[in-house]
Amino acid sequence: MIYSSSDSYKRETEPLRRYSAEDIAKYYRYRPWLGLFRSVKIFLYFAVFIIQLTLDKWFKKEENNKQKRAEQLRKILTKLGPTFIKVGQALSTRPDLIRKDFLEELIKLQDQLPPFDSRIAFEIIESELDLEVEEAYKEISATPVAAASLGQVYKAVLHTGEEVAVKVQRPNLLPVIRLDLYLMRLASRWVAPFLPLNLGHDLGLIVDEFGTKLFEEIDYINEGRNAEKFASNFLGDPEVKVPCIYWRYSSHNVLTLEWINGYKLNDLDTIREAGLDPSDIIRIGVTSGLRQLLEHGFFHADPHPGNLFAMPDGKMAYIDFGMMDQLTEDTKETIASSVVQLINRDYQALAKDFVNLGFLTPETDIKPIIPALEKVLGNAVGQSVGNFNFKTITDDFSELMYEYPFRVPAKFALIIRSLVTQEGLALSLNPDFRIVEVSFPYISRRLLTEESPAMRKRLIEVLFKDGRFQWERLENMIAIAQSDRQFDLLPTASLGLQFLVSEEGDYLRRQLITALIEDDRLHTEEVHRLWTLIQPELKPQKLFDVALQAIKQFSQELVAN
Incomplete structure (x- = not known):
C-alpha cells in the first residue's frame, strides 16, 4: 500500500495503539475468510518445506541441498511477516537448537531483511514530523542501512552536526500482526494439551502478553521513553551504553536516536580484531542482564545480536527498546x-x-x-x-x-x-x-551488600534454616562473591555491623549468639574457617578507612538524636 497523503496514513494506524484480544477476536469473528486464508498460507508454506526435507533424506540429498533449504526457511519466515520473523530471530541465537547452515541464514533476519521503498519511508517521515526531510536532517542515506521485522533504519546527520539513526516503521504493519496474534490465540486452545511443559493453563495469557508487548514495540514514542528509563537505570555505569533520543524528530512511527558505532555480538572475528575479549563482552551482557532483572526490574526482552553491540572502548551498547517489561x-x-x-x-x-x-x-x-x-x-x-x-x-x-x-x-x-x-x-x-x-557471584554479592530491608530479610532466610545458622552457606556466599571483581568485603562487613547494632538487627544478634553456642559447644572451627576466608582482604589501611567511616556515621546519628 502506497500512502499518497499523511491523512490516509494516520487514519490507518492511529486507532490501533493498544492490544485487545477481545476486540481482535470480535473483528475477525465477522471476517472468518481472512483467518482461513492466512492459516492455509502458513500451512502450505511449511508443509511444502517439510516434504522437501523428507525427500532430501529419502534420496540422500541432504548434504547437497542443505544451503538451499536454509535459504528457503529464511525466505518462508520473511514472506510470512513480522510475527514469524520474530520467531526466526529468537532461533538465530540458539546454536544448540538449530543446525549451523540454518543458523547462518536465520541470523540474517536480525537486520538483513528486504527493505520497503525509501520514497514511502520519506513520505512517512514528513507526515509524522510535519517537516520536509531536508528540514529535519542535513544528510540522510538514500537507502536504509538495515531493515528489520518492524521497520528500517537510515543513517543521517542533524543540522546541529550529530550523527543519528532514523527508524521508520513498515507500512501496513498492524493488520498483519493483528491477524497472526488472533490465529496464535486460536491455536493455543488446540496446542496446549500437547505441550511438554504444561503451558496449557496460561498459554492464552502468554499470547496476550506477547501481543501487548508487540503492540508496545510498534509505538516508537513508547520505545523512546523506555530507552530513557533504561539509560537512567544504568547512569554512571562504565560498561553499558544507551543512545540518546532526539524527540524533536520522533513520533509514533519515526524514531531518531544517537548513532552507535560498534560490532554486532555475533561478529566474533571483528570483536577479536578490535582487541576485545569475547569473555569480557559475555560477562558484561550477563551482569547487565542480571542487573535489569534483580536491581531495576526493568528489562530488555529482545536482546538478540542485532540489538546489542560491542563498542571499541569495551562497552556494550543496547538499542531497540520496544519490547521491555517491569518486575515487582x-x-x-x-x-x-x-x-x-x-x-x-x-x-x-x-x-x-x-x-x-x-x-x-x-x-x-x-x-x-x-x-x-x-x-x-x-x-x-x-x-x-x-x-x-x-x-x-x-x-x-x-x-x-x-x-x-x-x-x-x-x-x-x-x-x-x-x-x-x-x-x-x-x-x-x-x-x-x-x-x-558470572551469575552466582553477582547474586551472592547483591544479597550480601543490599541495604533494603526486603533483601536483608531474604539473606536471613538463606542463612537460617529451621532456626539454625547455616555456616557453610555463609562461607559459600562469601567465597563465590569474592570472585566478583566488584565485591569489596570490608564495606560489606561494615554494612553488616551497622545492621547488627541497630534496633532492626536485634533478632539477628540473638540468633548469631545462639548459633555460636548451639549444640552445647563453641563453634570455633566454623569461625576459624570464616577468618581464613576473609583474612587476606583485611589490609590495615582498609580497616582504618572503614573504622573511620563507621565512627563518622555513628557521630552523625548521635547528633541527629
Missing part, C-alpha cells in the same frame, strides 16, 4: 533468593520460591516435588553454559511437567525469552564460558 520488588527478591537456593542445593526452599513466583499454585503439595527438583537441577551448578542451558533443563523437566502441576506464568514468558536469548549469545561467542561464574 517481590518478584526480583524471590528470583535472587531462588538462585541462591540453587547454589545451596536447598530444593525445599526452591520449591517454595516456585510457589511464590507462580510456577506452582499455593495449594500444591511440594513434598513429592522436592526429590524431582533435586534430580533435575542437582548437577546444574558448576556446568558450563554449553551443558547448563534452558534446553537441557526443559528436556529434563518435560516428563516432570506431566507428573506435577508446574506452569509458566504469563509474566515470565518474556523473562524466559530474554534469558534464553542471552544464553544463546554466550554460546555463540564462547561455548566454554561458564555462565554460573
Whole structure:
C-alpha cells in the first residue's frame, strides 16, 4: 500500500495503539475468510518445506541441498511477516537448537531483511514530523542501512552536526500482526494439551502478553521513553551504553536516536580484531542482564545480536527498546533468593520460591516435588553454559511437567525469552564460558551488600534454616562473591555491623549468639574457617578507612538524636 497523503496514513494506524484480544477476536469473528486464508498460507508454506526435507533424506540429498533449504526457511519466515520473523530471530541465537547452515541464514533476519521503498519511508517521515526531510536532517542515506521485522533504519546527520539513526516503521504493519496474534490465540486452545511443559493453563495469557508487548514495540514514542528509563537505570555505569533520543524528530512511527558505532555480538572475528575479549563482552551482557532483572526490574526482552553491540572502548551498547517489561520488588527478591537456593542445593526452599513466583499454585503439595527438583537441577551448578542451558533443563523437566502441576506464568514468558536469548549469545561467542561464574557471584554479592530491608530479610532466610545458622552457606556466599571483581568485603562487613547494632538487627544478634553456642559447644572451627576466608582482604589501611567511616556515621546519628 502506497500512502499518497499523511491523512490516509494516520487514519490507518492511529486507532490501533493498544492490544485487545477481545476486540481482535470480535473483528475477525465477522471476517472468518481472512483467518482461513492466512492459516492455509502458513500451512502450505511449511508443509511444502517439510516434504522437501523428507525427500532430501529419502534420496540422500541432504548434504547437497542443505544451503538451499536454509535459504528457503529464511525466505518462508520473511514472506510470512513480522510475527514469524520474530520467531526466526529468537532461533538465530540458539546454536544448540538449530543446525549451523540454518543458523547462518536465520541470523540474517536480525537486520538483513528486504527493505520497503525509501520514497514511502520519506513520505512517512514528513507526515509524522510535519517537516520536509531536508528540514529535519542535513544528510540522510538514500537507502536504509538495515531493515528489520518492524521497520528500517537510515543513517543521517542533524543540522546541529550529530550523527543519528532514523527508524521508520513498515507500512501496513498492524493488520498483519493483528491477524497472526488472533490465529496464535486460536491455536493455543488446540496446542496446549500437547505441550511438554504444561503451558496449557496460561498459554492464552502468554499470547496476550506477547501481543501487548508487540503492540508496545510498534509505538516508537513508547520505545523512546523506555530507552530513557533504561539509560537512567544504568547512569554512571562504565560498561553499558544507551543512545540518546532526539524527540524533536520522533513520533509514533519515526524514531531518531544517537548513532552507535560498534560490532554486532555475533561478529566474533571483528570483536577479536578490535582487541576485545569475547569473555569480557559475555560477562558484561550477563551482569547487565542480571542487573535489569534483580536491581531495576526493568528489562530488555529482545536482546538478540542485532540489538546489542560491542563498542571499541569495551562497552556494550543496547538499542531497540520496544519490547521491555517491569518486575515487582517481590518478584526480583524471590528470583535472587531462588538462585541462591540453587547454589545451596536447598530444593525445599526452591520449591517454595516456585510457589511464590507462580510456577506452582499455593495449594500444591511440594513434598513429592522436592526429590524431582533435586534430580533435575542437582548437577546444574558448576556446568558450563554449553551443558547448563534452558534446553537441557526443559528436556529434563518435560516428563516432570506431566507428573506435577508446574506452569509458566504469563509474566515470565518474556523473562524466559530474554534469558534464553542471552544464553544463546554466550554460546555463540564462547561455548566454554561458564555462565554460573558470572551469575552466582553477582547474586551472592547483591544479597550480601543490599541495604533494603526486603533483601536483608531474604539473606536471613538463606542463612537460617529451621532456626539454625547455616555456616557453610555463609562461607559459600562469601567465597563465590569474592570472585566478583566488584565485591569489596570490608564495606560489606561494615554494612553488616551497622545492621547488627541497630534496633532492626536485634533478632539477628540473638540468633548469631545462639548459633555460636548451639549444640552445647563453641563453634570455633566454623569461625576459624570464616577468618581464613576473609583474612587476606583485611589490609590495615582498609580497616582504618572503614573504622573511620563507621565512627563518622555513628557521630552523625548521635547528633541527629
